[in-house]
Amino acid sequence: TNDIDASRRRLLWDAVRRRGDRGSGVLLVTHNVAEAERIVDELVVLDRGRTVAQGSPARLRGTQDSDLRLELQLPPQGEDPSAWEPGLPVRRRVRTGRRTLLVVGAEDADVVVAWAASQHAEGRIEAFSLAPATLEDAYLALTAPSGPAADVLAEDVPLPEESRDA
Incomplete structure (x- = not known):
């Protein structure tokens, strides 16, 4: 979504969120951590191909409470x-x-x-x-x-x- 203007980005994420709310699984691969923090329910943190943490953004942020x-x-x-x-x-x-x-x-x-x-x-x-x-x-x-x-x-x-x- 880096090359999409702000209004179209919001429309895209609203459409993706609606699909997820209807029960579809949505896989997001991103380096835009700020965007992921706002839109995902659950995430997995990988480091050199290994899973080092998983959970909600709030739970993972909580490790830094x-x-x-x-x-x-x-x-x-x-x-x-x-x-x-x-x-x-x-x-x-x-x-x-x-x-x-x-x-x-x-x-x-x-x-x-x-x-x-x-x-x-x-x-x-x-x-x-x-x-x-x-x-x-x-x-x-x-x-x-x-x-x-x-x-x-x-x-x-x-x-x-x-x-x-x-």
Whole structure:
């Protein structure tokens, strides 16, 4: 559905949902986790061909119940101030361009919001938001390599055309 405009996408999913409601099985194969979270009743998470989890989106998100997403919007050419804070209670950090996503525990919400507010007041970040964990967060946790999770810098991940040339 990536190449379908929003109104036609909604019509398509309404038609698919009606079929499912009438008892038909519908198999969806997607990498669009946000879309799957909104429309599926049950899902299976595969990692390298193995089933690592299955259940409703709410059940799988529930594996991350104590996690929150703190998203930072960095200024142009800005550094990520969370990288300089060794005491900041961060479970996972992913930076993509001018955005940094920090996964933090719900018990640390007051600490990280106070920290983010101070960074915003000092101009080190342009904006921030705090939200519950998503199905994508659960997917990343379920498929993370074993051992301590390393921080990820999206710029370090090779693009498909780069990996073909290597």
